[in-house]
Amino acid sequence: MVKSVLLPTDFSIRxxxxxxxxxxxxxxxxxxxxxxxxxxxxxxxxxxxFFSRKELIKKLQGQVFIEACQIIRNKYQSHINEVHFExxxxxxxxxxxxxxxxxxxxxxxxxxxxxxxxxxCFDPVSFMRNSKLPRNIVSWxxxxxxxxxxxxxxxxxxxx
Numbered sequence: 001m002v003k004s005v006l007l008p009t010d011f012s013i014r015x016x017x018x019x020x021x022x023x024x025x026x027x028x029x030x031x032x033x034x035x036x037x038x039x040x041x042x043x044x045x046x047x048x049x050f051f052s053r054k055e056l057i058k059k060l061q062g063q064v065f066i067e068a069c070q071i072i073r074n075k076y077q078s079h080i081n082e083v084h085f086e087x088x089x090x091x092x093x094x095x096x097x098x099x100x101x102x103x104x105x106x107x108x109x110x111x112x113x114x115x116x117x118x119x120x121c122f123d124p125v126s127f128m129r130n131s132k133l134p135r136n137i138v139s140w141x142x143x144x145x146x147x148x149x150x151x152x153x154x155x156x157x158x159x160x
Contacts, residue, residue, distance in 0.1 A: 005034065007033060007109045016065075016068050019060060023072070033084065035084070037060070038089075040122065088124050107135065114140035
């Protein structure tokens with residue numbers, strides 16, 4: 001059985017705690033995972049002409065984030081059907097509901113911890129909370145003022 005789930009991401013290793021939680025909560029099925037961030041669409045025609053979701057996602061992902069995703073994919077390869085990185089560009093709940101339906105999302109995972117979005121991105125969690133889909137709230141213990149690279153060890157601490 002394949003289940004489609006939505007997880008917010010700010011493209012930090014911290015946000016991958018949500019991905020790990022979703023995988024551990026669903027050991028009996030494969031997950032089609034959609035990691036989403038919100039973004040306001042550029043206002044000028046010139047910016048719109050050169051706007052590329054794929055290029056923006058590449059810019060937002062750092063090397064450490066990409067490596068951490070690969071480690072998770074390797075660890076849970078039998079439970080991951082697909083991983084998609086998406087940008088939600090709508091500004092209304094109705095647009096978000098269409099986004100959910102269009103991607104066949106069945107379950108949402110929301111972080112209890114605050115993620116830190118870089119401009120021009122925004123946090124889509126308010127739309128997620130207002131959705132009618134089933135959801136889980138995910139929390140994790142954080143290191144104080146740790147650098148991004150230090151979160152990698154924290155993410156995989158309990159994995160032996």
